Amino acid sequence: MTARIHGGPDAAGAAAHDFSTNANAAGPCPIALAAVRDADRARYPDPASTRVRAALAAFHGVTAGRVLPAASASEFIFRITAWAARQGVRQVELPPHAYGDYGAAARAWGLAAGEEAGLVWACEPSSPLGQQERSLRERIAGGATVVLDRAYEPLRLAGAASLDRAGLDRVWQLWSPNKALGLTGVRGAYAIAPAAAAAAAAQLQALAPSWPLGADGQAMLLAWCEPAVQQWLEASRAMLRDWKARQLALCRELGWTLQASQANFLVASHPLLPTALDRLRRRGVQLRDCASFGLPGRVRLSVQPPAAQDALAAAWRELAGAFR
Known part of the structure; x- marks a missing residue:
């Protein structure tokens, strides 16, 4: 292995x-840390993450149906790779320097790097270089499933995002706020589906495990949406x-x-x-x-x-x- x-x-x-x-x-953000500490761990959390999805939807200005909670960014990376493989995707495009789980998920599902990629990974600001993604709009226009990892967007200290709202509505956005909140020990993330991907969002939701978010993860994501x-x-x-x-x-x-x-x-x-x-x-x-x-x-x-x-x-x- x-x-x-x-x-x-x-x-x-x-x-x-x-x-x-x-x-x-x-960090850690004191408000978010207090919310996590106060989370009720004695009971099951809502398996549908109803409040969390509604809060995240309002925060991003999208419908709740486009919000997919995830146990972590890595969990969603493997989930959407599995979904792409089930859709018949055989090739993937990875950034030249990137988080290793993109490639690990592709290898686990037998996807090879190639020019006919049906699944395209991007991260902005990129890791480890902290730079803009190149040719992101061209990748979207190519018709592939494009996943934009936005883990470091909240920690951008200069520059601006490559995509406007219309561009973002055409990609899968992957958010993991624990980095920005200084709470990486709390696992919890979410994806925002493209505006025209209702069927795919439902399929990915069906691939999720029960209770992808524990009580502390839900508390962190609810806190993330608070103005304070x-x-x-x-x-x-x-x-x-x-x-x-x-x-x-x-x-x-x-x-x-x-x-x-x-x-x-x-x-x-x-x-x-x-x-x-x-x-x-x-x-x-x-x-x-x-x-x-x-x-x-x-x-x-x-x-x-x-x-x-x-x-x-x-x-x-x-x-x-x-x-x-």
Whole structure:
């Protein structure tokens, strides 16, 4: 079985200064965290997620029938890939550098990469590069099922989305607010079906397990729709922009080469980085190796508070001195 590589805690536990995930470092959002803590775990949640779907529909200005709750973004990735395979799709298009579960789901269902892709994956801002998707409108015009992963749209710190409302109504939108809320330990996501995909939405809903959302996931998604939570998120983006400017300056001071990013994370490179990751981890600093993204020799690091940045700089300088 092929191992799936992710950032965040692993068998070694959580790092003191974790740059390896793209969660909002200004979080967790206190309002959302309180809602999760107050969730009633003693009873089954509504299996149809009626309140959640209605709230998300109003939040996005769509009908409730277009909202499909998911246990997580990864669960929906596998679900829609299974649906596409059942529709006769045999080829898939993956971004050149992207979240590994798109490809893992395709392999699980025997879909090959090819020019006649019936299922097209896109992510904006992209991970790990935090950039715009190229030729997204052309992909939509091609008639394939296009899934736009918008996990990092709420954490966009610059630029703008490629698609307007009309364009978004033609793609499947995949949202996982736990990143923006700084609550990645709470699993829960949702998709918004294209405006003209009622039959497909019903088929995908039929493929969902019972109770895809637990009580805490439902509480998080309901909180996501609250104006006060969105106000907190806007304030956190302002904080992240300040932290990012400081982190960019610090990384350049360390001699790292940086790639432009519109999100709360970026890709960096340095000749010593590939051999330094384990040593940094032992010093309490975790970065995300980009080899699994198809970018060997580079790392992705999320924007973190100044104290974590200073810990990274101190650990790097100590290691750099040892390498000399």
